[in-house]
Amino acid sequence: xxxxxxxxxxxxxxxxxxxxxxxxxxxxxxxxxxxxxxxxxxxxxxxxxxxxxxxxxxxxxxxxxxxxxxxxxxxxxxxxxxxxxxxxxxxxxxxxxxxxxxxxxxxxxxxxxxxxxxxxxxxxxxxxxxxxxxxxxxxxxxxxxxxxxxxxxxxxxxxxxxxxxxxxxxxxxxxxxxxxxxxxxxxxxxxxxxxxxxxxxxxxxxxxxxxxxxxxxxxxxxxxxxxxxxxxxxxxxxxxxxxxxxxxxxxxxxxxxxxxxxxxxxxxxxxxxxxxxx
Amino acid sequence: xxxxxxxxxxxxxxxxxxxxxxxxxxxxxxxxxxxxxxxxxxxxxxxxxxxxxxxxxxxxxxxxxxxxxxxxxxxxxxxxxxxxxxxxxxxxxxxxxxxxxxxxxxxxxxxxxxxxxxxxxxxxxxxxxxxxxxxxxxxxxxxxxxxxxxxxxxxxxxxxxxxxxxxxxxxxxxxxxxxxxxxxxxxxxxxxxxxxxxxxxxxxxxxxxxxxxxxxxxxxxxxxxxxxxxxxxxxxxxxxxxxxxxxxxxxxxxxxxxxxxxxxxxxxxxxxxxxxxxxxxxxxxxxxxxxxxxxxxxxxxxxxxxxxxxxxxxxxxxxxxxxxxxxxxxxxxxxxxxxxxxxxxxxxxxxxxxxxxxxxxxxxxxxxxxxxxxxxxxxxxxxxxxxxxxxxxxxxxxxxxxxxx
Numbered sequence: 232x233x234x235x236x237x238x239x240x241x242x243x244x245x246x247x248x249x250x251x252x253x254x255x256x257x258x259x260x261x262x263x264x265x266x267x268x269x270x271x272x273x274x275x276x277x278x279x280x281x282x283x284x285x286x287x288x289x290x291x292x293x294x295x296x297x298x299x300x301x302x303x304x305x306x307x308x309x310x311x312x313x314x315x316x317x318x319x320x321x322x323x324x325x326x327x328x329x330x331x332x333x334x335x336x337x338x339x340x341x342x343x344x345x346x347x348x349x350x351x352x353x354x355x356x357x358x359x360x361x362x363x364x365x366x367x368x369x370x371x372x373x374x375x376x377x378x379x380x381x382x383x384x385x386x387x388x389x390x391x392x393x394x395x396x397x398x399x400x401x402x403x404x405x406x407x408x409x410x411x412x413x414x415x416x417x418x419x420x421x422x423x424x425x426x427x428x429x430x431x432x433x434x435x436x437x438x439x440x441x442x443x444x445x446x447x448x449x450x451x452x453x454x455x456x457x458x459x460x461x462x463x464x465x466x467x468x469x470x471x472x473x474x475x476x477x478x479x480x481x482x483x484x485x486x487x488x489x490x491x492x493x494x495x496x497x498x499x500x501x502x503x504x505x506x507x508x509x
Numbered sequence: 510x511x512x513x514x515x516x517x518x519x520x521x522x523x524x525x526x527x528x529x530x531x532x533x534x535x536x537x538x539x540x541x542x543x544x545x546x547x548x549x550x551x552x553x554x555x556x557x558x559x560x561x562x563x564x565x566x567x568x569x570x571x572x573x574x575x576x577x578x579x580x581x582x583x584x585x586x587x588x589x590x591x592x593x594x595x596x597x598x599x600x601x602x603x604x605x606x607x608x609x610x611x612x613x614x615x616x617x618x619x620x621x622x623x624x625x626x627x628x629x630x631x632x633x634x635x636x637x638x639x640x641x642x643x644x645x646x647x648x649x650x651x652x653x654x655x656x657x658x659x660x661x662x663x664x665x666x667x668x669x670x671x672x673x674x675x676x677x678x679x680x681x682x683x684x685x686x687x688x689x690x691x692x693x694x695x696x697x698x699x700x701x702x703x704x705x706x707x708x709x710x711x712x713x714x715x716x717x718x719x720x721x722x723x724x725x726x727x728x729x730x731x732x733x734x735x736x737x738x739x740x741x742x743x744x745x746x747x748x749x750x751x752x753x754x755x756x757x758x759x760x761x762x763x764x765x766x767x768x769x770x771x772x773x774x775x776x777x778x779x780x781x782x783x784x785x786x787x788x789x790x791x792x793x794x795x796x797x798x799x800x801x802x803x804x805x806x807x808x809x810x811x812x813x814x815x816x817x818x819x820x821x822x823x824x825x826x827x828x829x830x831x832x833x834x835x836x837x838x839x840x841x842x843x844x845x846x847x848x849x850x851x852x853x854x855x856x857x858x859x860x861x862x863x864x865x866x867x868x869x870x871x872x873x874x875x876x877x878x879x880x881x882x883x884x885x886x887x888x889x890x891x892x893x894x895x896x897x898x899x900x901x902x903x904x905x906x907x908x909x910x911x912x913x914x
Contacts, residue, residue, distance in 0.1 A: 287813045288687065288798060290694040291537040297681060309810045335535060336797045340811030362535040362797065366525065387539040389701055394542060412539050413699040 235328040235356045236381050236404040239278060240439045240460065249456035250405075251276055251501040252441050253494055254332065254465030256283035256299035257316050258308025259472060264482040265303070266319045268472070271491040273327045276498025279441075281359065281463065284313055284333030291361050293416035299469045302480055310337045310346070314353040321354035330357040330383060330404070335371065343371055347378040357381035357404045365397045372401050381405075386432055388412050388424075395435045405439040405460065406432060413444065416466030420445035426458035449500025456504035464497050518765035518840050521831065526715020526801075529837060531830035534714040536800045539698045548716045550621050555723070560616065567612055571645070572602050574609075574727065578735035578891070583861040584877075591746070591884035593877060594739075595864070595894045596732050598756065605867065605896030606728060606756040607638040611707060613724035615642040618705035625649045625700065628707045629693040631658055631686035631752065632822030632869065633665025634896050635709030640674035650674040653692040655685035658821045665900045683815045686752075686825045690799050710753025711829030714800030718829050725759025732891055733763055740889055746771040748880065749893035750872040751843070752787065752823035754832045756895035765840060774832060775876045777818035778845035785817035788845040789828040790836050803830040819848035819904075820868035822896070846875035854878060855898065855905060867896035868905070 381404030410420035443463030630636030643650035749757035779786035854874035
């Protein structure tokens with residue numbers, strides 16, 4: 232079955248350019264502003280939206296994304312409201328793929344089958360669940376595939392050739408290559424090392440490969456987009472949002488624009504990239 | 510002839526690390542290859558006689574094992590029921606049971622060629638044990654500790670620093686053990702190539718709950734032998750406190766298939782089970798955190814809730830997955846004791862036996878005060894005295910003088 236993600240990557244391939252994938256936290260800094268932000272992302276040049284599901288204990292995220300999740304939770308965000316947010320977005324946009332990214336516990340508590348049904352009907356296309364490795368595929372990955380959602384797996388610098396087939400086996404939509412061994416927003420991605428890793432993964436799969444972690448600037452996004460099928464930026468956008476808030480952490484008139492402007496600049500970077508020959 | 514294998518409570522987990530629905534390996538992909546390496550290294554070490562011989566040497570001559578099984582005569586007289594024995598884990602080098610597990614893990618780390626050790630700690634006992642063995646073997650040691658715990662467990666922070674460890678106060682979240690564990694996992698993800706994560710309890714991704722249990726099972730194995738020597742039979746009941754639950758699992762595990770032995774785990778009920786507490790089984794439900802599925806304190810949306818206990822070592826919103834399983838199948842009875850009950854037990858044991866317990870096992874003593882009088886005089890009850898109270902003396906002193914609460 233063809234999903235919005237498949238369609239989007241097919242279009243990008245035809246246009247000969249890489250994808251620009253944005254990450255923002257659902258409900259940050261409050262549900263209403265968050266909806267405005269995700270509506271603004273495609274207009275500013277985002278090709279795929281990763282929407283963070285807030286969680287109290289995001290073990291693989293850095294301080295920026297952890298703080299964003301806590302802001303959202305403080306503003307009353309829940310998994311149910313995250314799905315509502317996507318429903319709101321889908322009223323105006325039926326093309327931009329939305330991928331939920333987060334940790335398993337809120338989904339487990341929501342109930343896997345109920346969650347998959349609700350997520351699909353809300354207009355969600357894929358899932359990236361950081362703490363579900365292939366060893367735990369029975370939990371969510373296999374049911375998600377059955378429900379018609381892409382389950383996007385992370386591959387990392389520690390995922391060697393021996394392990395890659397297991398990681399790729401039930402992956403669909405795209406592969407998310409984590410450019411550094413580390414948490415979000417920490418070290419800077421090295422485009423050359425990323426290029427080697429992408430080439431290595433491409434020997435095992437035909438899926439598009441998007442690269443994230445450690446990409447903050449239009450130049451960096453461009454350098455990565457020359458080596459991969461997409462650049463993912465999260466922490467820099469979350470930081471731009473945070474810097475627009477008032478002293479109490481509430482949204483201001485600048486908040487939506489702060490995210491949209493950086494998105495536009497990063498998208499320009501990605502669109503300027505020369506795609507490496509396949 | 511094929512003989513049906515008897516049902517056993519001791520055979521878990523399965524090859525994927527599951528105890529019933531609990532356990533598992535819920536971690537980021539970056540860590541998976543490392544966890545699989547660790548599992549392989551442990552599987553090989555377990556059957557390597559050289560590993561066992563080396564470990565037994567250190568257990569005897571460095572840790573000071575076996576720890577005594579002491580008949581608490583005055584406590585027994587005072588409570589007027591069961592004969593109470595204390596398994597004296599507080600007499601181990603570094604002052605608690607933690608050293609048993611750390612020794613095992615540090616020896617594994619050395620086998621695996623890892624030079625940098627990270628750990629998380631609540632009360633600081635696991636941190637002190639890790640810092641101690643890192644000093645002994647010349648390894649770099651980083652200990653993550655919640656900023657709140659750094660404040661309330663100063664003596665242990667100073668000890669760790671004297672032993673050459675770097676203590677990093679964690680400012681995120683509730684600034685207690687849960688957040689220290691998050692930070693340790695973040696460090697591990699970042700420094701995965703050269704770092705060994707020495708987990709302090711029977712929790713985390715498989716194989717940690719198993720290997721920590723195995724290293725701690727020396728407590729129960731010794732108890733079995735010692736009770737046989739003293740009384741000529743098995744004990745009738747076992748009592749131990751539970752945060753993550755490693756001292757309890759260490760005592761319980763060798764007895765799980767002895768059906769005559771009643772087993773009690775004591776969680777921290779903090780201010781009471783309807784208020785702030787750390788009793789994951791009494792007040793939580795199954796969820797997924799820190800690499801395993803287990804009972805957790807959380808809200809209706811699956812967000813992890815703050816735990817509270819007077820004892821920094823029990824102040825954690827989860828419990829080891831094997832305990833969750835033992836609870837669900839009904840083999841172990843899980844009870845809870847409040848801060849006030851633990852304080853009363855702390856004072857009682859100090860005054861009657863001349864043994865100042867840590868606040869953690871004071872929770873177990875608190876339930877012994879309830880259970881022992883209801884048992885007959887020939888009932889043999891073993892309490893795991895998992896740690897000594899030196900670290901808690903300033904905190905309890907302040908409370909008793911009415912300075913803080």
